[in-house]
Amino acid sequence: MENIRNNEWIKGPILNLVINPVVALVLTHFYELGFAWYFGIHPKFITISLSTVYFFSLFLLGLVLIYLIIRYAIFKLIINKIDNIITGIEKNPLVFIIILLFILISGAYIYGYRKAMGQKLFLIRETTPEQVVLRIYGDKLITAPFDKQNKEVRYGYFYITKMGDEPNILIKFDVVGPLSPVKY
Secondary structure, three states, X not given: OHHHHOOHHHHHHHHHHHHHHHHHHHHHHHHHHHHHHHHOOOHHHOOOOHHHHHHHHHHHHHHHHHHHHHXXXXXXXXXXXXXXXXXXXXXXXXXXXXXXXXXXXXXXXXHHHHHHHHOOEEEXXXXXXXXXXXXXXXXXXXXXXXXXXXXXXXOOOOEEEEOOOOOOOOEEEEEOOOOEEEOO
Protein backbone atom coordinates (compact mmCIF):
# COMPACT_ATOMS: atom_id res chain seq x y z
CA MET A 1 0.00 0.00 0.00
CA GLU A 2 2.91 2.32 0.79
CA ASN A 3 4.36 1.71 -2.70
CA ILE A 4 1.10 2.81 -4.30
CA ARG A 5 1.03 6.05 -2.28
CA ASN A 6 4.63 6.85 -3.25
CA ASN A 7 3.92 6.09 -6.93
CA GLU A 8 6.65 3.42 -6.91
CA TRP A 9 4.47 1.15 -9.04
CA ILE A 10 4.57 3.57 -11.99
CA LYS A 11 8.34 4.24 -12.00
CA GLY A 12 9.24 0.88 -13.57
CA PRO A 13 7.02 1.16 -16.67
CA ILE A 14 7.87 4.84 -17.19
CA LEU A 15 11.58 4.14 -16.80
CA ASN A 16 11.25 1.32 -19.35
CA LEU A 17 9.47 3.63 -21.82
CA VAL A 18 12.28 6.18 -21.51
CA ILE A 19 15.24 3.78 -21.53
CA ASN A 20 13.94 1.30 -24.13
CA PRO A 21 14.28 3.60 -27.19
CA VAL A 22 17.74 4.76 -26.11
CA VAL A 23 19.01 1.21 -25.63
CA ALA A 24 17.30 0.14 -28.89
CA LEU A 25 19.13 2.95 -30.70
CA VAL A 26 22.48 1.86 -29.23
CA LEU A 27 21.79 -1.79 -30.16
CA THR A 28 20.82 -0.74 -33.69
CA HIS A 29 24.07 1.17 -34.05
CA PHE A 30 26.12 -1.85 -32.96
CA TYR A 31 24.09 -4.13 -35.26
CA GLU A 32 24.91 -1.83 -38.20
CA LEU A 33 28.57 -1.69 -37.09
CA GLY A 34 28.75 -5.48 -37.19
CA PHE A 35 27.12 -5.60 -40.63
CA ALA A 36 29.37 -2.84 -42.01
CA TRP A 37 32.52 -4.35 -40.51
CA TYR A 38 31.97 -7.62 -42.36
CA PHE A 39 32.16 -5.86 -45.74
CA GLY A 40 34.66 -3.19 -44.70
CA ILE A 41 32.23 -0.27 -44.88
CA HIS A 42 33.50 2.66 -42.83
CA PRO A 43 31.25 3.44 -39.82
CA LYS A 44 30.83 7.09 -40.84
CA PHE A 45 28.54 5.97 -43.68
CA ILE A 46 26.14 4.21 -41.32
CA THR A 47 22.68 5.66 -40.99
CA ILE A 48 20.27 4.23 -38.45
CA SER A 49 17.10 2.76 -39.93
CA LEU A 50 13.90 3.36 -37.99
CA SER A 51 12.66 -0.16 -38.77
CA THR A 52 15.78 -1.64 -37.16
CA VAL A 53 15.26 0.53 -34.08
CA TYR A 54 11.68 -0.77 -33.91
CA PHE A 55 12.99 -4.34 -34.13
CA PHE A 56 15.38 -3.88 -31.22
CA SER A 57 12.76 -1.95 -29.26
CA LEU A 58 10.33 -4.87 -29.58
CA PHE A 59 13.17 -7.24 -28.67
CA LEU A 60 13.79 -5.28 -25.46
CA LEU A 61 10.08 -5.24 -24.61
CA GLY A 62 10.15 -9.03 -25.08
CA LEU A 63 13.03 -9.26 -22.60
CA VAL A 64 11.03 -7.19 -20.10
CA LEU A 65 8.03 -9.50 -20.55
CA ILE A 66 10.23 -12.57 -20.04
CA TYR A 67 11.63 -10.98 -16.88
CA LEU A 68 8.12 -10.25 -15.60
CA ILE A 69 6.98 -13.80 -16.34
CA ILE A 70 9.98 -15.20 -14.51
CA ARG A 71 9.59 -12.70 -11.69
CA TYR A 72 5.88 -13.13 -11.04
CA ALA A 73 4.61 -16.35 -12.62
CA ILE A 74 7.40 -18.89 -12.48
CA PHE A 75 8.64 -17.29 -9.26
CA LYS A 76 5.84 -19.05 -7.40
CA LEU A 77 7.09 -22.45 -8.59
CA ILE A 78 10.80 -22.10 -7.82
CA ILE A 79 10.67 -19.68 -4.90
CA ASN A 80 14.02 -20.14 -3.17
CA LYS A 81 16.45 -20.28 -6.13
CA ILE A 82 14.87 -17.48 -8.16
CA ASP A 83 14.33 -15.36 -5.05
CA ASN A 84 18.04 -15.46 -4.23
CA ILE A 85 19.03 -14.49 -7.79
CA ILE A 86 16.46 -11.69 -8.10
CA THR A 87 17.20 -10.37 -4.62
CA GLY A 88 20.89 -10.24 -5.53
CA ILE A 89 20.08 -8.35 -8.74
CA GLU A 90 17.79 -5.92 -6.94
CA LYS A 91 20.44 -5.24 -4.27
CA ASN A 92 23.11 -4.40 -6.87
CA PRO A 93 21.29 -3.40 -10.07
CA LEU A 94 24.17 -1.36 -11.53
CA VAL A 95 26.40 -4.43 -11.96
CA PHE A 96 23.47 -6.34 -13.46
CA ILE A 97 22.66 -3.48 -15.87
CA ILE A 98 26.31 -3.16 -16.98
CA ILE A 99 26.56 -6.92 -17.60
CA LEU A 100 23.21 -6.96 -19.41
CA LEU A 101 24.20 -3.99 -21.60
CA PHE A 102 27.51 -5.65 -22.46
CA ILE A 103 25.71 -8.86 -23.44
CA LEU A 104 23.07 -6.97 -25.46
CA ILE A 105 25.59 -4.77 -27.30
CA SER A 106 27.88 -7.72 -28.06
CA GLY A 107 24.89 -9.73 -29.21
CA ALA A 108 23.67 -6.93 -31.50
CA TYR A 109 27.14 -6.55 -33.06
CA ILE A 110 27.50 -10.30 -33.60
CA TYR A 111 23.95 -10.49 -34.97
CA GLY A 112 24.74 -7.78 -37.54
CA TYR A 113 28.00 -9.46 -38.51
CA ARG A 114 26.34 -12.88 -38.86
CA LYS A 115 23.44 -11.35 -40.81
CA ALA A 116 25.93 -9.90 -43.33
CA MET A 117 27.85 -13.19 -43.42
CA GLY A 118 24.74 -15.25 -44.22
CA GLN A 119 22.83 -12.91 -46.53
CA LYS A 120 22.01 -14.64 -49.83
CA LEU A 121 19.53 -12.33 -51.54
CA PHE A 122 20.97 -9.00 -52.72
CA LEU A 123 19.96 -6.15 -54.94
CA ILE A 124 22.14 -6.11 -58.06
CA ARG A 125 22.84 -2.96 -60.09
CA GLU A 126 22.95 -3.87 -63.75
CA THR A 127 26.08 -1.89 -64.58
CA THR A 128 29.33 -2.95 -66.20
CA PRO A 129 30.62 -4.68 -64.17
CA GLU A 130 27.59 -5.64 -62.11
CA GLN A 131 27.54 -4.26 -58.59
CA VAL A 132 25.98 -5.77 -55.51
CA VAL A 133 24.12 -3.43 -53.15
CA LEU A 134 25.70 -4.22 -49.78
CA ARG A 135 23.56 -1.81 -47.77
CA ILE A 136 21.20 1.11 -48.17
CA TYR A 137 21.80 3.91 -45.69
CA GLY A 138 19.20 6.65 -45.99
CA ASP A 139 19.23 7.74 -49.64
CA LYS A 140 22.64 6.22 -50.37
CA LEU A 141 23.37 2.86 -51.95
CA ILE A 142 26.60 1.21 -50.80
CA THR A 143 27.57 -0.96 -53.77
CA ALA A 144 30.61 -2.98 -54.77
CA PRO A 145 31.73 -4.95 -57.79
CA PHE A 146 31.73 -8.66 -57.04
CA ASP A 147 32.76 -12.03 -58.40
CA LYS A 148 29.48 -13.82 -58.97
CA GLN A 149 31.02 -17.28 -59.49
CA ASN A 150 33.30 -17.24 -56.46
CA LYS A 151 30.78 -15.25 -54.42
CA GLU A 152 33.41 -12.74 -53.39
CA VAL A 153 33.43 -9.02 -52.86
CA ARG A 154 36.55 -6.94 -52.28
CA TYR A 155 36.78 -5.98 -48.60
CA GLY A 156 36.66 -2.23 -47.99
CA TYR A 157 36.12 -1.19 -51.62
CA PHE A 158 32.73 0.17 -52.51
CA TYR A 159 30.82 2.89 -54.32
CA ILE A 160 28.43 5.32 -52.70
CA THR A 161 25.59 6.36 -54.98
CA LYS A 162 22.87 8.77 -53.99
CA MET A 163 19.49 7.47 -55.13
CA GLY A 164 18.20 9.59 -57.97
CA ASP A 165 21.63 10.74 -59.17
CA GLU A 166 21.67 8.03 -61.84
CA PRO A 167 18.00 7.66 -62.79
CA ASN A 168 18.32 4.96 -65.48
CA ILE A 169 20.11 2.23 -63.55
CA LEU A 170 18.34 -1.12 -63.58
CA ILE A 171 18.25 -2.93 -60.23
CA LYS A 172 17.10 -6.50 -59.62
CA PHE A 173 16.97 -9.00 -56.75
CA ASP A 174 19.17 -12.04 -57.17
CA VAL A 175 20.53 -14.84 -55.01
CA VAL A 176 24.29 -14.28 -55.24
CA GLY A 177 25.37 -14.90 -51.66
CA PRO A 178 26.50 -15.53 -49.16
CA LEU A 179 29.33 -13.24 -50.22
CA SER A 180 32.81 -13.51 -48.77
CA PRO A 181 34.85 -10.34 -48.40
CA VAL A 182 38.35 -10.85 -49.78
CA LYS A 183 41.33 -8.63 -48.99
CA TYR A 184 43.58 -8.13 -52.02
